Amino acid sequence: MVYVFRLILLLVAIIFFNEESFAQIKIEAGDPPNNSDIPTFFKSKVSEIQDEIDNVKLGEVKTIAVSPGGLPVYAVYYGEKENFHSQANYNSAVAARNPAFYAQKDSISKPVVFFVGPVHGHEVEGMAGLINLIHIAETGKDYRGKDWSALKKKIEQCRTIIIPCGNPDGRKRCPYDSFIGLPTKIMTKYGQGTHKDGTSWGWPHAKSLHPMKGDVGILGAYFNDNGINIMQDEYFNPMAKETKAILEIAQKEAPDLTVSLHSHENRPIVLQPAYLPLFMKERVYDLAHRVNNRYKKNNLAHWPDDWFWSPEPDDKRFPPAKTFNLISALHHISGTMAFTFECSHGSVSENSPEPVVRYDDILDIQLLLYDEMFNYILEKRLLWQKSAPD
Numbered sequence: 001m002v003y004v005f006r007l008i009l010l011l012v013a014i015i016f017f018n019e020e021s022f023a024q025i026k027i028e029a030g031d032p033p034n035n036s037d038i039p040t041f042f043k044s045k046v047s048e049i050q051d052e053i054d055n056v057k058l059g060e061v062k063t064i065a066v067s068p069g070g071l072p073v074y075a076v077y078y079g080e081k082e083n084f085h086s087q088a089n090y091n092s093a094v095a096a097r098n099p100a101f102y103a104q105k106d107s108i109s110k111p112v113v114f115f116v117g118p119v120h121g122h123e124v125e126g127m128a129g130l131i132n133l134i135h136i137a138e139t140g141k142d143y144r145g146k147d148w149s150a151l152k153k154k155i156e157q158c159r160t161i162i163i164p165c166g167n168p169d170g171r172k173r174c175p176y177d178s179f180i181g182l183p184t185k186i187m188t189k190y191g192q193g194t195h196k197d198g199t200s201w202g203w204p205h206a207k208s209l210h211p212m213k214g215d216v217g218i219l220g221a222y223f224n225d226n227g228i229n230i231m232q233d234e235y236f237n238p239m240a241k242e243t244k245a246i247l248e249i250a251q252k253e254a255p256d257l258t259v260s261l262h263s264h265e266n267r268p269i270v271l272q273p274a275y276l277p278l279f280m281k282e283r284v285y286d287l288a289h290r291v292n293n294r295y296k297k298n299n300l301a302h303w304p305d306d307w308f309w310s311p312e313p314d315d316k317r318f319p320p321a322k323t324f325n326l327i328s329a330l331h332h333i334s335g336t337m338a339f340t341f342e343c344s345h346g347s348v349s350e351n352s353p354e355p356v357v358r359y360d361d362i363l364d365i366q367l368l369l370y371d372e373m374f375n376y377i378l379e380k381r382l383l384w385q386k387s388a389p390d
Contacts, residue, residue, distance in 0.1 A: 025218055027175045031186055035178045041143035042359045043131045044124035046071065046172050049164050052131045058138050064163070064245035068225040071168035073242050075249060078137050079159040082109045084254055090335050099335050100384040103254035111377045112159040114255035114336065115370070116246055118262060119230035119326065121170020121221030122191040124177060125343040126261025129366025130164040137162075142367065144360075151367070154374035161253060166242055166260075167230055170221035180346035180355050180362075184265045187347045193220025207232055211239065231260070235329035246326070250334040257377045258330050258338040259369070265347045267301040267356055268365050271340040272309045274322035276331050281311035283380070284339045291341075291372050300365055301344055301356040335384075337377075341369055 027033065043052070053061055053074050065073040084103035093102035115133070118126040132142040137160065140149040165171055179187045185200070192206035194217040201220065206212070211227035212219060222229050224240055233243040250258065270288035272281060288308070295302035314322040330338040343365055346355035357365065 025173050025175050025190065031189075032182055034176050035180060035182070038178050039359050041132065041363065042128045042178065043143065044127035044171070044177060046165070046168050049074070049127065049131060049168070052134055052164065056134065056138065059134070059162075064249065065241040067167070067169045067242060068240075069169040069172065071172065073166065073168060073245060074164060075245075076134055076137075076162045076164070077160070078155055078162075079110055081253065082112065082159060084109070086254075089251075090254075090333060094335075098384070098386060100386045102335065103384060104386060105254075105256070105381070105384040107383065110157065110159050111257070111381050112161070112253050112255040113373060113377060114250065114253065114258040114330075115160075115162045116258065116260045116326075116330075117163045117165045118171075119166035119242070119246075119260065120191065120262060121165075121167045121172070122174040122176065122179075122187065123261070123263035123343075123345075124171070124174070125263045125345065125362050125366065126341075127165050127171065128363060129261070129343075129370070130162055132363060132367065133370055134162055134164065136367075142363065144363070148367065148371075151371050151374070154371070154378065157378060158374065159253070161249060161255070163246065163249075166246060167221075167224055169224040173219065173225075174221040178346070178359070180358065182347050184345075184347040184349040184352075187265070187345055189220075190218065191220050192222050194218040231262075231326050232323065233326070235324070235326075243326070247329060247333055250330050250336060254334050255336045256381055257373055258334075258336040259373065260326055260330075260338070260340050261343070261366075262340055263343040263345045265345055265349065265352065266342070267303055268295065268341070268343050268369075269303060271342060272311065273327045273331070273339050274314050275324045275328040276338070278311060278313070280331065280337055283337055285309070285311050286380075287337075287339070287372070287376050290376065291369055294368050294372050295365065298364065298368065300361055300368075337382075 059076040059078045062075050063072045064075045086102055088101040090102040093099045117130050136148045136152055137155045140152045189200050192201045194200055195215050196217045212223045213227045228240040230240050230243050233239055238244040292302050327338045330336055344357040346357045
């Protein structure tokens with residue numbers, strides 16, 4: 001009898017621990033199937049991230065958090081951690097009129113570059129890019145076999161930190177592994193989710209209910225399994241462990257440059273950050289132009305020279321429209337030059353009936369962004385040094 005009881009408990013445990021919380025959503029009847037032409041180099045699945053992590057030899061892998069769905073959130077570190085001789089948090093150091101009290105940065109210490117992989121689980125393009133970046137850091141080549149040995153050397157000149165996916169729950173639930181050629185409304189449906197009546201939450205209304213609980217049909221990949229949009233968390237008291245882990249890395253590592261990788265239906269672009277000092281917005285603007293010009297030179301999707309944002313103050317008039325989001329929080333906890341990069345999904349609509357990117361384009365867009373980030377910080381790093389004693 002005792003044996004039978006234990007056997008029942010064991011079977012229940014096996015079922016429980018193998019049951020996938022919010023398992024991958026099935027594509028609803030009438031919606032297009034997942035793309036069947038995805039090349040092997042375009043890796044973004046949770047299993048493919050795990051495979052890459054398992055093959056890391058030169059970097060150091062850390063599990064920085066466990067998602068509500070029980071999935072590990074990984075960070076891969078290349079290069080030794082610098083000793084910045086910190087004696088104050090960043091904001092206190094700024095109040096003392098010198099960020100060097102938080103982190104001393106001189107010409108001898110290595111720049112720190114921080115890649116925050118997509119916190120929106122359907123924005124797979126950044127995951128594919130970062131898996132290839134890890135492979136480059138390990139081998140000097142991407143998964144197409146293309147040589148990036150120069151980029152590998154730049155990685156080695158820096159302390160490089162890579163979170164390949166900031167929201168594995170959302171990625172696991174997303175039934176699509178690419179949105180190239182698929183309708184933008186499908187990307188929105190499974191990305192931002194639906195009401196119980198099947199209508200899409202859409203952007204920006206998907207941010208009007210947070211956590212995303214209650215009137216939810218499909219829980220969009222925007223959110224972790226607790227319905228938290230990490231990009232819009234409560235940063236003074238984070239609701240998601242993933243958010244807390246990302247901020248802790250920034251606080252401890254004092255990154256010089258940080259990107260949060262996202263995707264949209266338009267051409268790729270570095271967005272203007274909100275609630276950052278004007279001098280930092282100007283630096284992001286400079287980098288944005290360099291990245292856009294790099295795409296232009298490589299015949300990739302880009303923005304015309306006469307169309308671009310300019311650094312400006314936030315919310316000149318009521319009501320506020322700019323948000324203090326993950327980018328703002330990353331800067332204010334570490335002083336990092338933080339920005340959002342929006343890649344192209346390649347989705348289509350009435351206004352854009354043809355994809356602006358293909359798989360090779362997306363990977364090149366990602367890797368050229370990373371390369372230009374390293375170029376920028378190696379050329380134009382801000383040095384934080386204490387004044388020489390009298």
